[in-house]
Amino acid sequence: MRLLTCKETTRLVSQGLDRELAFGERVALRLHLAICIGCRRAGRQMRYLRQAVRKLAVVDVRSSR
Amino acid sequence: MPAPDDFRSQLETLRPYLLRYAGLQLRDAAAAEDCVQEALLAALAGQASFAGRSNLRTWLTGILKHKIVDAIRRQAREPALPQEGEDAADEFDALFRRNGHWAERPAGWDDPDGALEQAQFFRALEQCLERLPARTAQAFMMREHLGLETPEICKELGITPTHCWVMLYRARMTLRECLQQTWFGR
Numbered sequence: 001m002r003l004l005t006c007k008e009t010t011r012l013v014s015q016g017l018d019r020e021l022a023f024g025e026r027v028a029l030r031l032h033l034a035i036c037i038g039c040r041r042a043g044r045q046m047r048y049l050r051q052a053v054r055k056l057a058v059v060d061v062r063s064s065r
Numbered sequence: 066m067p068a069p070d071d072f073r074s075q076l077e078t079l080r081p082y083l084l085r086y087a088g089l090q091l092r093d094a095a096a097a098e099d100c101v102q103e104a105l106l107a108a109l110a111g112q113a114s115f116a117g118r119s120n121l122r123t124w125l126t127g128i129l130k131h132k133i134v135d136a137i138r139r140q141a142r143e144p145a146l147p148q149e150g151e152d153a154a155d156e157f158d159a160l161f162r163r164n165g166h167w168a169e170r171p172a173g174w175d176d177p178d179g180a181l182e183q184a185q186f187f188r189a190l191e192q193c194l195e196r197l198p199a200r201t202a203q204a205f206m207m208r209e210h211l212g213l214e215t216p217e218i219c220k221e222l223g224i225t226p227t228h229c230w231v232m233l234y235r236a237r238m239t240l241r242e243c244l245q246q247t248w249f250g251r
Binding site for chain 2: 005015017018037048051052055
């Protein structure tokens, strides 16, 4: 199997937040993530964005302005 | 069931939250106002269907979400937002070298949970969202703020799933970069 580049990996990590990845995609992803801290961080940060955006509406912005 | 006047005033206390919720998605104060007004009217008319549910805000947010999607659908029928040019793609490619590896490896983020407790962080996040191209931001917020699934986003925006995934990917990578610059990397 051809190894994924970081660009392909981050694209798949992102798609993994929007659709179910195929078995082959998950394997290729896991292989790359195991050896690449940059992509692990990017993935963690993309998942974190979801968490943060979900909280946006309930933040009391008035108290900070 | 509370008396109608009680119910009405309970709804009113949630108006600021609803306006904020709608505004985050629509980026248009007047359109957000219209959606909230429609949602509140629908809620008043549908008071009976709320009876027995515990969380008024959750129930109202559900109604509002439908009104927002209706507004997006109306917008989509109007002359389209300008298509985002390829410039954005070029800029984005600067993140990676030609061989597809990081030009600059992402840094780890320090205390991300702590940031979620700070109003200032959310202002930084909003500023990053405002910098996104309009269509990209719209798709991203439909996914992460409204919590819609991609098939529904594709349908409402009249785009293919592939296009949708590309926009969501761009949005996430751009927001990551932006938060790195304006918050975590300070």
